[in-house]
Amino acid sequence: MLIEFRVENHRSLRDEQVLTMEAAPLGDPKDPRPRQVDGHAERLLPVAALYGPNASGKSNVLAALAFMQDVVLSSHRSWDPEGGVPRDPFAWGEHAVKPSMFEVTLLLDNVRYQYGFVVDNDRFLEEWLYAWPKGRKQTWFEREGDEFTFGEHLRGENKTVQQVTRTNSLFLSTAVQLKHEQLMPIQRAFRFFSSIRRGPKQMVFTRWWLAGVLQRSEAAKRQLRLFENDPEVAHFIERDDRDSLLELLQAADVGIVDLKVTDGDTLDSHFRSSRSTSSILVKHRSASAEAWLPLEEESQGTLGLLHLAPHLLRALREGQLLIVDELEASLHPLLAFALVQHFNDPAKNPRNAQLIFTTHDTNLLGTTLGEPPLRRDQVWLTEKDEEGATRVYPLTDYKPRKEENLERGYLQGRYGATPFLGELVPPPGAESSR
Structure with missing residues (x-):
């Protein structure tokens, strides 16, 4: 300790x-x-x-x-x-x-x-x-x-x-x-x-930003691909840790009932890199047997939880x-x-x-x-x-x-460590500071 x-x-x-x-x-x-x-x-x-x-x-x-x-x-x-x-x-x-x-x-x-x-x-x-x-x-x-x-x-x-x-x-x-x-x-x-163990800092992106990135930036595509194929998550899914990972996700009530690792051919071509890599798919609670989605389709909160979960579970298991x-x-x-x-x-x-x-x-x-x-x-x-x-x-x-x-x-600032807030947005009609 x-x-x-x-x-x-x-x-x-x-x-x-x-x-x-x-x-x-x-x-x-x-x-x-x-x-x-x-x-x-x-x-x-x-x-x-x-x-x-x-x-x-x-x-x-x-x-x-x-x-x-x-x-x-x-x-x-x-x-x-x-x-x-x-x-x-x-x-x-x-x-x-x-x-x-x-x-x-x-x-x-x-x-x-x-x-x-x-x-x-x-x-x-x-x-x-x-x-x-x-x-x-x-x-x-x-x-x-x-x-x-x-x-x-x-x-x-x-x-x-x-x-x-x-x-x-x-x-x-x-x-x-x-x-x-x-x-x-x-x-x-x-x-x-x-x-x-280091919990990952969350990558934040939205669909409109992502759409622009996919058209303009190969580097950003590779970064997205790296995020999608988190080796820690893939390891947990492919090994016997998968059950504990699923239990945590189900306890969090994010709607995910299963996960799997597949090759890149099952994903949209936007997510393919120049070499063959594994990809993570998640299955949602649904009447359809085909309710599988790429990991990047998940919400920001679910992504954060999923990428934190392997580090969390290993830390608890191994002290x-x-x-x-x-x-x-x-x-x-x-x-x-x-x-x-x-x-x-x-x-x-x-x-x-x-x-x-x-x-x-x-x-x-x-x-x-x-x-x-x-x-x-x-x-x-x-x-x-x-x-x-x-x-x-x-x-x-x-x-x-x-x-x-x-x-x-x-x-209330009784212990310090609180921000001093000024005027966040100037009132209408206020003169510019320039």
Whole structure:
């Protein structure tokens, strides 16, 4: 499980920001939502929700975690050895050239780990991995520039891996890619990053736009085709996961009763690419036996749910971390409400999967749909200062009372992180600002 994530100088996250999944000492001590897990003294939360105005930096928190995942998985295997580091620091001022820092604290197999690195545009400046088996800290390795220090508990081909670790690749990434059996313990930290599930951001299009695209843009056709043939969805349909995917869709009441993967010949020629690919068809509740439609015919909401579903189901089944940007883009408020409840319920989420998402859906804070599924310490807020730097802070900083209506308080700006609304549309007859 993720215990804590720290980031500094990534996109609008100019200064160090911290997102913790540790439960705060509040509410009913018998509340089942926080999990007491062996290996960590504090209870851990399965859900965190990020709220804030548009362009306040909510998505950048998830983007920072996703960037860290990409670096760990790909820096040794895929990056150009002479290409530096494709990072995205704060856009202006001295921070545009200052290093960036990323760090996670994890609980894996009942052992706490802390892994992180510091990086600039050219190379990794620092990297570290610590472990706390039986509660005692062990230094597994530390890297500073080209100098490496290995602890006695990390045995094996450390020097060999060090020699082939490029200045723009991580030691962790290199060690796992080289598959040294003696370095198997280090794979526990790597495995966390490989298991992070990312919910897709919804592609938005309408029929009139699509009709124009099909006439004008081959690139857009390929993009549409890629979206239609989501490999995650196709995998679930073709394997034995299909039943669980159908159960979720039927529970969501979107009218889909079956799915199948076919070759491209069954679709309209507009959707054919230059090479043979599989396509996804969906069957709707109908008296007709031929009620099959191409996936792209579905509504925006159904597409969002269908493309989120495989990531959601795998995270719950395997106890993984799922990050979703703009949860309300994929789910009806009732579904989002039920999803948060599902992750928070130990009986329905016995593997302690975690969900971190951004949203504007205030139903999750209020009592409109029932008892709020989110605890006060599961709510995080983002806002920008005058220079465009994002601040991330927990709702608990404002010490809201247990009986306080969080939805009303948030919308009234009691906790900050709400937009300052000017005149959205000038009144008729108003002079132009030009």
